[in-house]
Amino acid sequence: MQTIVQTVARTLAEEMQRDERVVVMGEDVGKRGGVFLATEGLFDKFGPDRVMDTPLSEAAIIGAAVGMAVHGLRPVAEIQFADYVFPGFDQLVSQAAKLRYRSGGTFNAPMVVRMPAGGGVKGGHHHSQNPETHFVHTPGLKVVYPSTPSDTKGLLKTAIRDEDPVVFMEPKRLYRAIKEEVPDDPDFTVPLGKAKIRQTGDDLVLISYGGSMAETAKAAEELAKQQISAEVIDLRSLMPWDKETVLERVARLGRVVLVSESPYTLNFMSEVSACICEEILDSLLAPPLRVTGFDTPYPYAQDREYLPGPNRILRAVQKVLEY
Amino acid sequence: MQTIVQTVARTLAEEMQRDERVVVMGEDVGKRGGVFLATEGLFDKFGPDRVMDTPLSEAAIIGAAVGMAVHGLRPVAEIQFADYVFPGFDQLVSQAAKLRYRSGGTFNAPMVVRMPAGGGVKGGHHHSQNPETHFVHTPGLKVVYPSTPSDTKGLLKTAIRDEDPVVFMEPKRLYRAIKEEVPDDPDFTVPLGKAKIRQTGDDLVLISYGGSMAETAKAAEELAKQQISAEVIDLRSLMPWDKETVLERVARLGRVVLVSESPYTLNFMSEVSACICEEILDSLLAPPLRVTGFDTPYPYAQDREYLPGPNRILRAVQKVLEY
């Protein structure tokens, strides 16, 4: 039984064991083991050359990771909070994402940028954001956002072994909230771009990913009590995302609620919603509804209320069912 | 008769004349008059204290603009190409956008960040991008993207007079492509958040903004030749955007094609499409179709082909009409 954050540390250790090109870098990832302990134990095991504390600069972290990757390492860089990716955003967008393309495929950067994301931890607007829209809209990046320990293991391994830059978002409010058995197999991987059907159902589809899976699951439980059977899909991977599964499952039931906690406008679910309407309009029995964060900066005092919680999800479900 | 780029320079001059708090800053905006001449003549007229060449740092430009605005100036900062906003992106997202909110309304930053955007000028991936998604998804920013000289005047004035940070995108491939009479009135303004119906029609609605308005207009002409009557809407303003007009017009005709040249996934039109489906599903006679750039970095050799040109628009129209 292990938590998500423990799984991150153990998976990193396994991958560093397997492949000596894998190195870990970031602010406080060394002796400190990361401010969330996501790199705990690695410094002692692998030493300062493979577990590198960096200066306080996200541009240096992401940019240097690009150079390391190009030179043959497989860096896994930590951004301490997803909110702090922005000082290094140009390195992600202009360097990492476009390197393979602009070099005609002669150079590439196999690297992972890990970052804890999401609200509900009383962190205010710089320890709560979910910037996945910015990554997903940047061709050349892959984007992953698991919600369980097992998926964390499988997807992190896949990300590290991938030949392209992968942004690996971690649901920080679930870091220690869930424990589960995680497969032992050191080669247990989960493919990018495959959603997971967490629960099958007959009345409507609930789709979410990352931290919001917790609230979505709670809503589904609540619905079960009301004899409403929801199918629950965890996207897990946002670029590529599993359009095929989504379209197939939504077409079957005709009703869908989309849950994701970043601001509403151009939330990742805007894309999912648009695709559903464009591709399977005639199967829809009700408009897809998005339940998301608000179009405000992330507040402090209303830390929980900002999140699309079970109540808001249930209201959307009701609307969709009564349409 | 004047072009868009001339209008920018003249509007800036008028506003600087009107309000001595308005200052212009950026790379090469001084003696050089800007690499596109969008600040031509200002240095001679207003001197180095109000038309400031900055060091080569977008973080310095945007960040200093925030401080100037807080201290009482009304800075209009130029980012030489929209593609170069990313080194200064954190200043926009963490400082400018969230200042009013995080200070409980005690501080605010009335500032404009101008930037030429868009492809079709043989600029490769760093002189062609359309990063509006990144801005629109950031609560606290307003985002404007005109396509004509008159709208440029009216919207730029409104932006400068606004109490909040406004990202002002300029369609660089149209800078000199269109000439028109522009109202003389020094107080001619265009409100943010109001779309313009460029052409009314009966068969379907075409919606676009910025540089892509040119291709959209061409497509509409072509359709007219085929006796297909398209209504053409120019959004002009993306945050806030004119949902009301869009929903009303689309509901009336039931068919819509959305044109915008940034990459497909989480293109601004994803939001428009999602909103249309959620709000007026039952009025739709066909799924809304998006015609956009591809999910690749902006190419060089295929500079024109990347753009959603008239042919691609017409194919989408055909699909929508035949649905």
Added chain:
Amino acid sequence: MIADKQNFSPFNEEPISLISQAGEWTAPFACDLKDEQLKTMYQQMLAARLMDERFIKLQRSGKMSFVAPHSGHEAAQIAAAHAVRVGTDWLFPYYRDYGMTYALGEPLIEIFAQVTGSRLDTAKARQMPMHPSSKELNIFTGASAIASHIPPAVGAAISMKIRETGQVVLTSFGDGATSEGDFHAAINYAGAQGAPVVFLCENNRLAISVDFNKQTGAENIAIKAKAYGMPGYLVDGMDVLACYYVLQECVENARAGLGPSLVEAQVQRFGAHSSADDDSIYRSKEELEQMRQRDPLLRMRRFLENQGLWSERDENLFKKEILGEFQAIIDTLAEAEKVPLEWMFDDVYAEMLPHIAEQKKDFLG
């Protein structure tokens, strides 16, 4: 090294220090501060220390979600507040600077309201604890993103310069902050423009757990001023008077049109990085004990005692008074109403945009 208090020499190799550990005045010029101001400085240092301790208690009892203690930084912070003109000059502080803003005059009720996320917070409880701010006192509301307040600080200074307002900006940050691109972009711009701004680095040689020598290859922070064409001063950050005299000279130089300066105050972080940190993982008890020998409060207290300006009795009286003030404030805050839910939707823009109004309505019913 120090010719004249009006003229410290930049790029000094030994940190400027004016009082000895034993509290003796060692400078080649006379201390011209009034007794009252000297006492006030010490009282503010003491109040700041007690505030820190109170914050930690509040955090442990669940009344604050987070604290980043400033113990060990008091000398630099209180000196900074005395070096500027209150109400005229502008501060752009960082999260560890409640000592500074308190000494500048930020009311305790406002401070405690902010750190407890109260309805009485002037910033509407929009940020996590440790974000000082005051419109009246020209204290800019920072963001948590390290170094991101420095470009705005420089922009404000440029505005002061081109409009000849006679104001000065003082902005502070840690050693870790100097690695960020924003620090560089901003200080470089200030240097090129000769903007009236003083950059104060509170160098505790740690960024959370990361040691100074992993942060930069430079021998110290002050020398970085060379990269920007401005003077850089190395100051003993445990000596409130050294910090004061150097900062005050830099502030007045800036006001006089002589441009920006960089001051490195060598301080110590007595506590963990924050309530979310466990510093025993990366530093030893012995290290910490050694640091505490150099406590800035001890030194200033000895100085005052040597002059007959302070006694055990004064110490106890002042402590009692300030702790009483804290308690009264905490009681007041306990009675404040909850932060209204609807505040979540305000202040995104000057006027609420329609889509936010819709979201608000939809949420609140």
Added chain:
Amino acid sequence: MIADKQNFSPFNEEPISLISQAGEWTAPFACDLKDEQLKTMYQQMLAARLMDERFIKLQRSGKMSFVAPHSGHEAAQIAAAHAVRVGTDWLFPYYRDYGMTYALGEPLIEIFAQVTGSRLDTAKARQMPMHPSSKELNIFTGASAIASHIPPAVGAAISMKIRETGQVVLTSFGDGATSEGDFHAAINYAGAQGAPVVFLCENNRLAISVDFNKQTGAENIAIKAKAYGMPGYLVDGMDVLACYYVLQECVENARAGLGPSLVEAQVQRFGAHSSADDDSIYRSKEELEQMRQRDPLLRMRRFLENQGLWSERDENLFKKEILGEFQAIIDTLAEAEKVPLEWMFDDVYAEMLPHIAEQKKDFLG
């Protein structure tokens, strides 16, 4: 100032120069380069100059969309190529560096294919002109965003260090680039890590139209090395041998584990910033004429002539030969097929993702 060619002193106030305008060797040590290498250096400078002129013609005739001429930068660029070990060390150049990559061995056909956006471009015509690149020669493919290649350069150097490969990185950039946060973040990281990297600033004192004194308050670029704990050298960038000896020493120091260095080559930009620029708006003809007196080609040619290594005849023969080569290449390129439309969709990822495949299919029918 110069004790020994093995040991230049950093933070020199006058730029290091080894040959006089008249082409005399003025250094206190002997020039130990072989005649052949000296001649090669000059030939490469000349070829680079002619290439520049050819580019401008190609641009004017519509065969190139853009050019950023390097005339005036040849000495620094060619010296850099000679200072590193070809095929071992890595270059992270910037857009104005075709002189450097040519001298390193980038085949002319590849260069011309890149700048004309030809099907024969090894980077598949994905970028606008002025983006040198070669996987074989370890020349990193830069992006147009100024200074954004410097953090990757440092990352590669750290990789070299921790894996003890004995390689060195040389990265170059303009004076404007030093204002970007990325420059700072990267060079600071390199300093803290002692990474084997040489930072070469080709300082032409202009960033498009912006003058050096608006760019920074620092007296020069070399001194910025102090901020990062590494040596900084000021070099006469019109003197190819001065550039060579200093860079070579820095490269070998890096290889020997002595860490990074910053070299400022004071060059001149003879042309406009680019074909999109009109420099008559911001500088005078006289300024330009004065600059051209210090042409780096003239100086090196005189040096060679003084040694009897070069003549008018050699000059003419070489020019003819190289221009012939250019023409042959241009003819070859004229016959190349168009860049395939479908290339637009490749290389976004190692394997094409389904949604891109769909977009491709939809577009190509």
